[in-house]
Amino acid sequence: MDRNFFSNLKCRECGKLYAKKAIHVCDFDFGPLEAVYDYAAIRGVLTRQLIESRPQSMWRYRELLPIDGAPTVGTQVGFTPLVKADRLAKALGLRELYVKNDTVNYPTLSFKDRVVSVALSRALELGFEVVACASTGNLANSVAANAASAGLKSYVLIPADLEQGKVLGSLVYGANVIAIHGAYDQVNRLCSEIAGKYGWGFVNVNLRPYYAEGSKTMGFEIAEQLGWRLPRHTIIPMASGSLLTKIHKAYKEFIDLGLVDKAPFSVHGAQATGCAPITHALKRGTDMVKPVAKPQTIAKSLAIGTPADGYYAIHSMNQTGGTAEDCTDEEIVEGIRLLAECEGIFAETAGGVTVACAKKLVAAGHIPADESAVLCITGNGLKTQEAMLNQCGAPRTINPSLREFEDRIYQPDQSAVAH
Numbered sequence: 001m002d003r004n005f006f007s008n009l010k011c012r013e014c015g016k017l018y019a020k021k022a023i024h025v026c027d028f029d030f031g032p033l034e035a036v037y038d039y040a041a042i043r044g045v046l047t048r049q050l051i052e053s054r055p056q057s058m059w060r061y062r063e064l065l066p067i068d069g070a071p072t073v074g075t076q077v078g079f080t081p082l083v084k085a086d087r088l089a090k091a092l093g094l095r096e097l098y099v100k101n102d103t104v105n106y107p108t109l110s111f112k113d114r115v116v117s118v119a120l121s122r123a124l125e126l127g128f129e130v131v132a133c134a135s136t137g138n139l140a141n142s143v144a145a146n147a148a149s150a151g152l153k154s155y156v157l158i159p160a161d162l163e164q165g166k167v168l169g170s171l172v173y174g175a176n177v178i179a180i181h182g183a184y185d186q187v188n189r190l191c192s193e194i195a196g197k198y199g200w201g202f203v204n205v206n207l208r209p210y211y212a213e214g215s216k217t218m219g220f221e222i223a224e225q226l227g228w229r230l231p232r233h234t235i236i237p238m239a240s241g242s243l244l245t246k247i248h249k250a251y252k253e254f255i256d257l258g259l260v261d262k263a264p265f266s267v268h269g270a271q272a273t274g275c276a277p278i279t280h281a282l283k284r285g286t287d288m289v290k291p292v293a294k295p296q297t298i299a300k301s302l303a304i305g306t307p308a309d310g311y312y313a314i315h316s317m318n319q320t321g322g323t324a325e326d327c328t329d330e331e332i333v334e335g336i337r338l339l340a341e342c343e344g345i346f347a348e349t350a351g352g353v354t355v356a357c358a359k360k361l362v363a364a365g366h367i368p369a370d371e372s373a374v375l376c377i378t379g380n381g382l383k384t385q386e387a388m389l390n391q392c393g394a395p396r397t398i399n400p401s402l403r404e405f406e407d408r409i410y411q412p413d414q415s416a417v418a419h
């Protein structure tokens with residue numbers, strides 16, 4: 001990159017500025033730190049034409065991402081398909097619906113490749129040799145894979161009860177995979193202690209301000225792929241709540257930079273009923289998020305009982321006229337199947353949460369039938385197969401014989417047999 005527009009980190013609460021180091025909380029009030037940019041300078045440089053001239057990856061928006069030089073990790077991440085979902089739209093009762101399909105993100109099939117690409121590119125700039133994370137599964141996969149390709153040593157810490165696909169999807173890259181007897185919050189607390197003691201680059205602890213900005217690219221891509229406009233409604237799964245706040249920020253940045261026309265938009269959050277601290281707080285009309293001590297849901301990737309960005313996610317939803325929903329495990333399975341049967345997209349449990357909650361938001365009138373909507377589908381169903389085992393029937397098995405095929409599988413209508 002010719003010029004660097006990323007200037008500082010800044011406390012979200014008191015506004016104190018910090019140098020661009022591996023720090024994530026304010027000394028004074030413990031507020032979270034966030035990347036700040038020289039928007040006036042970016043406005044003079046970043047145009048639709050410039051972005052469109054670049055390779056189709058999340059790094060086409062690099063002026064709005066918090067690294068100093070050119071990206072070095074995950075340079076091919078992002079620019080996943082935005083699918084016009086007409087059959088799902090009909091099933092939900094909407095006219096204009098799209099699916100942002102991060103089930104096929106590169107290289108590890110979830111939206112987490114976006115955040116890891118930024119965090120590890122920054123980790124190399126800051127000189128880290130060991131990177132690590134606390135993860136509900138997808139982050140572990142992405143850190144493990146991207147660290148391997150960057151030649152970095154990695155430690156990924158996960159709750160011990162994760163799906164097999166997520167565990168194997170970290171081990172295969174040669175990462176140090178540490179399974180903790182406990183819920184995600186306990187894993188995360190241990191990671192904070194390790195980060196403080198050993199000076200490793202924890203992508204979602206001391207590198208969190210960099211990591212979190214990567215999520216904005218999902219919002220940038222949605223706006224560009226819609227033909228440089230914002231959808232009226234965006235439905236977003238919430239774990240810590242970070243992705244939702246960053247899609248909100250992405251839309252605001254595009255409006256402020258004149259890349260899209262100013263228009264009303266709403267961001268809505270989706271959680272599983274068995275771990276829905278953000279949704280429940282919003283429904284109670286408060287921004288005080290009550291922790292969930294023992295999450296119980298098949299949507300393990302969203303099972304964060306103490307969501308770090310819950311407070312900010314609630315404000316993003318309230319400021320944009322958005323709202324939040326939650327859904328049961330049965331509704332998650334139904335949501336996965338509905339997306340698969342309507343659009344040919346096999347999402348993980350978090351995708352089922354998004355579809356099921358969108359259905360409720362439409363039914364309740366929060367998403368009117370004639371307004372455009374985008375569902376953020378953030379992870380791949382092949383990684384959470386446990387959730388769908390025994391839910392989709394089984395193949396009918398026969399011998400390789402035409403007679404048997406016609407006896408047991410398919411009886412042609414005689415008048416329709418081709419000659």
Ligand SMILES: *Cc1c(COP(=O)(O)O)cnc(C)c1O
Pocket residue numbers: 110111112138139237238239240241242243244301302348350351378379
């Ligand atoms: C991590 C994750 C999310 C959202 O995470 P936030 O912490 O809210 O940013 C959503 N979907 C999937 C599949 C994830 O792995």
